[in-house]
Amino acid sequence: MHVADVVIKAMAMEIGDNDIFLHGLASPLPALAMHLAKLTHAPNMVYINVADALDPEPNSYKLCLSSADPRHAVNSKGIIELLETFDLAAKGKLTGMFLGGAQIDSKGNINLTCIGDYYLPKVKLPGGAAAAYLTPLVKKLIIWTTNHSKRVFVEKLDFVTGLGYEEGKQKDVTIITNMAVFKTVQEGFVLKSVHPDVTVEEVVDNMSFSPVVKEVTTTPVPSEEELKLIEKLDPDGVRFSEFKR
Amino acid sequence: MQNKLVDVEKAVELINDGDTVTLSGVSMVRAPMGFVREIIKAGKKDLYLIDREPGMDFDILIAAKAVKKVRVAMLGFELFGLALNFRKAVENKEIEWLEDTCGAITNALRAGASGMPFVVVKGVLGTDLVSIHEKEGTWKVIEDPFTGEKILAVKAINPDVAIIHVQKADKYGNASIEGSRFEDVYKAKGAKKVIITAEEIVDTEYFMKYPEKNTIPYFYVDAVVHMPKGAYPTACPNYYNPDYDEIRRYLAMCREGRVDEYIKEWIER
Numbered sequence: 247m248h249v250a251d252v253v254i255k256a257m258a259m260e261i262g263d264n265d266i267f268l269h270g271l272a273s274p275l276p277a278l279a280m281h282l283a284k285l286t287h288a289p290n291m292v293y294i295n296v297a298d299a300l301d302p303e304p305n306s307y308k309l310c311l312s313s314a315d316p317r318h319a320v321n322s323k324g325i326i327e328l329l330e331t332f333d334l335a336a337k338g339k340l341t342g343m344f345l346g347g348a349q350i351d352s353k354g355n356i357n358l359t360c361i362g363d364y365y366l367p368k369v370k371l372p373g374g375a376a377a378a379y380l381t382p383l384v385k386k387l388i389i390w391t392t393n394h395s396k397r398v399f400v401e402k403l404d405f406v407t408g409l410g411y412e413e414g415k416q417k418d419v420t421i422i423t424n425m426a427v428f429k430t431v432q433e434g435f436v437l438k439s440v441h442p443d444v445t446v447e448e449v450v451d452n453m454s455f456s457p458v459v460k461e462v463t464t465t466p467v468p469s470e471e472e473l474k475l476i477e478k479l480d481p482d483g484v485r486f487s488e489f490k491r
Numbered sequence: 492m493q494n495k496l497v498d499v500e501k502a503v504e505l506i507n508d509g510d511t512v513t514l515s516g517v518s519m520v521r522a523p524m525g526f527v528r529e530i531i532k533a534g535k536k537d538l539y540l541i542d543r544e545p546g547m548d549f550d551i552l553i554a555a556k557a558v559k560k561v562r563v564a565m566l567g568f569e570l571f572g573l574a575l576n577f578r579k580a581v582e583n584k585e586i587e588w589l590e591d592t593c594g595a596i597t598n599a600l601r602a603g604a605s606g607m608p609f610v611v612v613k614g615v616l617g618t619d620l621v622s623i624h625e626k627e628g629t630w631k632v633i634e635d636p637f638t639g640e641k642i643l644a645v646k647a648i649n650p651d652v653a654i655i656h657v658q659k660a661d662k663y664g665n666a667s668i669e670g671s672r673f674e675d676v677y678k679a680k681g682a683k684k685v686i687i688t689a690e691e692i693v694d695t696e697y698f699m700k701y702p703e704k705n706t707i708p709y710f711y712v713d714a715v716v717h718m719p720k721g722a723y724p725t726a727c728p729n730y731y732n733p734d735y736d737e738i739r740r741y742l743a744m745c746r747e748g749r750v751d752e753y754i755k756e757w758i759e760r
Contacts, residue, residue: 270593271518271544272569296517298671311735312519312569316670316728327672328543329601332594336613358565359590364623370581370588372567372574375544378618379594406619487570 276344342386354410377408525721603681653682664712670728
């Protein structure tokens with residue numbers, strides 16, 4: 247089993263039946279996770295994507311290279327302008343969003359803006375997209391990286407593009423990597439589970455700060471049935487492309 | 492209603508060097524690529540490009556040295572990687588840049604369309620973008636006059652020119668965006684000048700038969716250009732999908748330092 251499928255399953259498990267979820271650009275794993283959740287434990291979840299589509303039909307869906315590809319809107323139930331989804335967020339009605347992180351700190355804050363100084367960047371990254379706006383507004387924030395490393399898990403961000411854990415706020419922050427699943431809570435950056443064939447040591451050794459390690463389980467993997475669903479939604483294997491770089 | 496159907500060379504004259512310009516679409520969907528080519532051909536300079544999440548349209552204009560400044564929430568090629576010309580120009584300080592966030596920039600465009608001077612936006616506070624924009628004069632943290640709570644005021648965006656690629660338009664400028672509209676209707680309604688490029692020029696009877704399909708009415712529009720495949724190699728829903736191979740070929744040539752060659756070939760095609 248490819249780790250992409252483990253990550254998809256882990257993402258899907260964060261989605262509840264009464265949730266409204268959005269995914270943005272460059273998001274093949276979240277797109278599949280939302281389908282998987284909706285096809286299994288969360289049939290009533292409201293699925294909105296960056297192609298402005300509401301509830302794209304899984305039977306005619308095929309994952310494409312751009313997350314905004316018009317084929318991701320074919321046979322959807324309606325067109326929801328992104329601004330409308332942002333209005334939902336402002337009203338506290340958008341449950342969740344997925345975001346990447348070029349750098350992630352121990353609070354689950356993320357940097358997607360630049361490496362180095364903003365005005366003199368060493369690397370200009372693509373940018374934070376909806377991170378600054380949505381991270382303080384959603385109830386469930388899922389951050390993912392396919393590059394679990396000291397370069398990503400840093401002590402101090404070069405730029406704070408999005409906010410992770412915020413004290414006193416009802417906000418569940420999950421970080422899912424190619425090795426493990428974490429939650430950021432008041433006591434810190436808690437390691438919840440490691441993926442099959444990954445050790446706790448490997449996870450910790452590849453971070454620049456120490457996560458809280460207490461009760462660690464093994465990340466559940468998708469069942470045969472679930473793998474079939476994922477494969478049918480993504481026959482071209484677009485979900486693996488993030489892992490090749 | 493006035494006939495606004497013009498040749499592309501005439502429409503490009505509506506853009507002045509130094510203008511703020513916004514373009515339709517998102518990432519690899521409905522970017523007005525055909526018109527971008529004409530901007531490059533016409534040798535426009537010092538443009539200030541503004542959009543939520545553009546892609547090749549912005550990157551190739553930067554490569555062609557038509558750009559002074561860029562304001563975006565994200566500019567890249569998704570799974571294909573970074574926008575190389577954008578990255579290089581920023582890192583070499585050849586252009587200025589202002590990073591925005593989707594919820595703020597889209598609301599600013601909608602405020603521009605609404606005729607409001609600014610809009611208040613939730614979220615964002617606590618991120619490093621706030622001080623960048625306060626310096627820029629585009630955002631300001633204010634107090635909600637009713638509750639006293641801190642909230643972000645975002646100045647409206649009214650671009651000098653909006654260039655919107657649509658599926659169907661008539662010669663008067665009634666325009667129909669099919670499928671995802673993104674913020675394109677607000678861009679058009681908030682801009683000082685609007686150029687529509689269209690896959691098809693339809694008779695006004697089309698809009699008389701389906702008035703609900705008129706997403707940008709004629710009185711907002713200054714010029715209409717008939718431009719089949721005008722979004723290529725990005726997608727135009729109901730007409731064609733993105734040509735991923737062509738976009739990858741562009742990126743490969745950028746990586747090899749051959750972007751000038753790509754542009755030359757593209758312009759002469």
